[in-house]
Amino acid sequence: MTDARSDIERPLIAHLLELRLRLLRGSIGLLVVLAGLLPFANKLYGYLAQPLLAKLPKGGQLIATQVASPFFAPMKLAFFVALLVSMPWLLYQAWAFVAPGLYKREKRLALPLLSSALLLFYAGCAFAYYLVLPMVFGFLARVTPAGVAMMTDITSYLDFVLVLFLAFGLAFELPVALVILALLGWVTPEQLREGRGYAIVGIFIVAAVLTPPDVVSQLMLAIPMxxxxxxxxxxAKFVTPRKQADGASA
Incomplete structure (x- = not known):
């Protein structure tokens, strides 16, 4: 009985040690990238603030309403950028941990899905920065009442932008989510087409929840979705027949 229990515990301990190693490597990679970005934290924040500063009247600027905001806001942005930059390395560590337990077909499907998910998230963040933010701030600058100076706190601005980045990054994962659902057999392309109307309504509801309370950002999220x-x-139409064919051959 003791030998059998030891045989079960050995693989479990090996998996835990492997998990610790992968977490350690991922954390070290993230910290190395963060250490490289910290000296440029203020420049990163200045770059992030450009979409708003470009729409403010001449001489307009951001303000800091808290004593430590000029220090913590750039540090928070540097961590977020480091997380984005090191995401391929972090995903590789996760992949190296789970890949030995996957079948060859699962590996063949998982790699393109992971790569597509990462690229789509980056595309969503870029879409938010280069298209959505200028339109949103342009709209807000135009509707600002006369006699009101649009002076935003740097921490509030950072939180606003990061929420948009996450919202658009996650929203751009929609094709990957639909492909996974199709691969699992939970939906078919025909069901997705038939439910298009309900999906559009749901998309606009999600856009209203995820984005700030202005029509521009909601439309800029809903239309791409x-x-x-x-x-x-x-x-999903491309992967479903392949899945069925694999099942038939099995």
Whole structure:
């Protein structure tokens, strides 16, 4: 009985040691990137603030309403950027941990999905920065009442932008989510097409919840999500027959 229990405990301990190693490597990679970005934290914040500063009247600027905000806001941004930059390394560590337990077909499907998810998240953040933020701040600058100076706190601005980045980054994962659902057999491309109307309503509700309370950012999130929903249907159409064929051959 003791030998059998030891045989069970050995693989468990080996898995825990491997998990600790992967977490340690991922953390070290993240800290190395963060250490490299910290000297440029203020420059990163200045770059992030450009979409707002470009829409403010001449001489407009951000303000700091708390004593430590000029220090903590750039540090928080540097950590977020370090997390984005090191994400491929972190995902690789997660992949190296789970890959030995996957079948060859699962590995063949997981790698493209992980790569697509990462690229789509980056694309969502870039879309938010280069298209959404200038439009949102341009709209807010135009509707600001006369006699009101638009002076935003640097911490509030950072939180606002990071929420948009996360919202758009996660929203751009919609095609990957639909492909996974199709691979699991939970939905079919035909069901996705038939439920398009309900999906559009749900997309606008999600956009209203995830984005700030202005029409511009909501539309800028909802419209790409509708297009990505169509892209997800097309992608699901390609993977579903392959899945069925694999099942038939098995």
């Amino acid at each position: 509708c297009l990505l929903y169509e892209a997800g249907i097309i992608a």
